[in-house]
Amino acid sequence: MLRVAMPNKGALAEPAAEMLREAGYRGRRDAKELVILDADNDVELFFLRPRDIAVYVGQGTLDVGLTGRDLLLDSGSPATECLPLGFGASTFHYAGLAGGVADVSQLEGRRVATSFPGLVRADLKKHGVHAEVVRLDGAVETAVTLGVADVIADVVETGTTLRNAGLEVFGEPILQSEAVLVQRTDADSNPLLAVLIRRLQGVLTAQRYVMVDYDIRRELVEQAFAVTPGLESPTVSPLHDEQFVAVRAMVPRRSTNAVMDELYEIGARAILVTEIAACRL
Numbered sequence: 001m002l003r004v005a006m007p008n009k010g011a012l013a014e015p016a017a018e019m020l021r022e023a024g025y026r027g028r029r030d031a032k033e034l035v036i037l038d039a040d041n042d043v044e045l046f047f048l049r050p051r052d053i054a055v056y057v058g059q060g061t062l063d064v065g066l067t068g069r070d071l072l073l074d075s076g077s078p079a080t081e082c083l084p085l086g087f088g089a090s091t092f093h094y095a096g097l098a099g100g101v102a103d104v105s106q107l108e109g110r111r112v113a114t115s116f117p118g119l120v121r122a123d124l125k126k127h128g129v130h131a132e133v134v135r136l137d138g139a140v141e142t143a144v145t146l147g148v149a150d151v152i153a154d155v156v157e158t159g160t161t162l163r164n165a166g167l168e169v170f171g172e173p174i175l176q177s178e179a180v181l182v183q184r185t186d187a188d189s190n191p192l193l194a195v196l197i198r199r200l201q202g203v204l205t206a207q208r209y210v211m212v213d214y215d216i217r218r219e220l221v222e223q224a225f226a227v228t229p230g231l232e233s234p235t236v237s238p239l240h241d242e243q244f245v246a247v248r249a250m251v252p253r254r255s256t257n258a259v260m261d262e263l264y265e266i267g268a269r270a271i272l273v274t275e276i277a278a279c280r281l
């Protein structure tokens, strides 16, 4: 049995559930289900607050969890990131009023409001700055207007919340975060965890790559292979017309159109792009 912690609410909950579904695990029927058993996969899923997930995993109560890198590091729990999951991206930043504090070195003796006191204390320590950390539960952007703090440190995604509060980021980003899979730092290897990781890697690959097929004259294949080297090597199949071959290779999704343009220039025709539904590398 593998015991997995999943975010029950918040920004990560829906994409995390979707990713596990893609990987072939059972989903919950409604948001009130806090524990579900996936007997086919020998997995039990626990839906918990994202902030608590690293704590359960670090204590060894649960084997593995999906949470944010910022929440993992903030918790100080003995859990380790084992796979970045490519969603829930955000940046953790200091922010204040325009024309105010311009750098972390100017925070000496000031008050910093945040819901991530562990992250902020570690960053202040790294810079040798002594500042008061005011721990708030959320909506920290308002803390400056209300005079509870001089600056804030918070998650920034689009920057809309900061702008609405009349704040601007300053200094270097404290952290680049995204959703990650975490396991206990000294965890024994569980074969079911290896299966989960392989399945999630398969989902990530299917998201990041497409399959490209094309026909090309035999004398042009080396030029075309330079554009579509594939993961190991492209698949080449003979065509009825012996002057041509059919080529099949995986291509990063983001470069699909540029690759098609280049292939066309080289002389490839019947260039077809298809989705990869699932894969194991």
Ligand SMILES: Nc1ncnc2c1ncn2[C@@H]1O[C@H](COP(=O)(O)OP(=O)(O)OP(=O)(O)O)[C@@H](O)[C@H]1O
Residues within 6 Å of the ligand: 007, 009, 010, 011, 012, 050, 051, 067, 068, 069, 070, 071, 088, 089, 090, 138, 155, 156, 157, 158, 177, 178
């Ligand atoms: N736009 C966003 N707002 C909040 N958190 C985000 C955003 N984008 C990504 N995240 C990540 O989501 C995690 C926050 O999880 P959490 O459940 O606290 O979400 P939330 O949306 O803040 O929910 P709540 O405010 O109800 O607690 C962090 O790892 C954070 O980096």
Ligand SMILES: O=P(O)(O)OC[C@H]1O[C@H](OP(=O)(O)OP(=O)(O)O)[C@H](O)[C@@H]1O
Residues within 6 Å of the ligand: 137, 138, 139, 140, 141, 154, 155, 156, 157, 158, 159, 160, 161, 162
């Ligand atoms: O850069 P943006 O796209 O505006 O997103 C960032 C905001 O979203 C989160 O707030 P959330 O909605 O989670 O409320 P909270 O502060 O109460 O957690 C986060 O704490 C920021 O306030």
Ligand SMILES: [Mg+2]
Residues within 6 Å of the ligand: 138
């Ligand atoms: Mg929040």
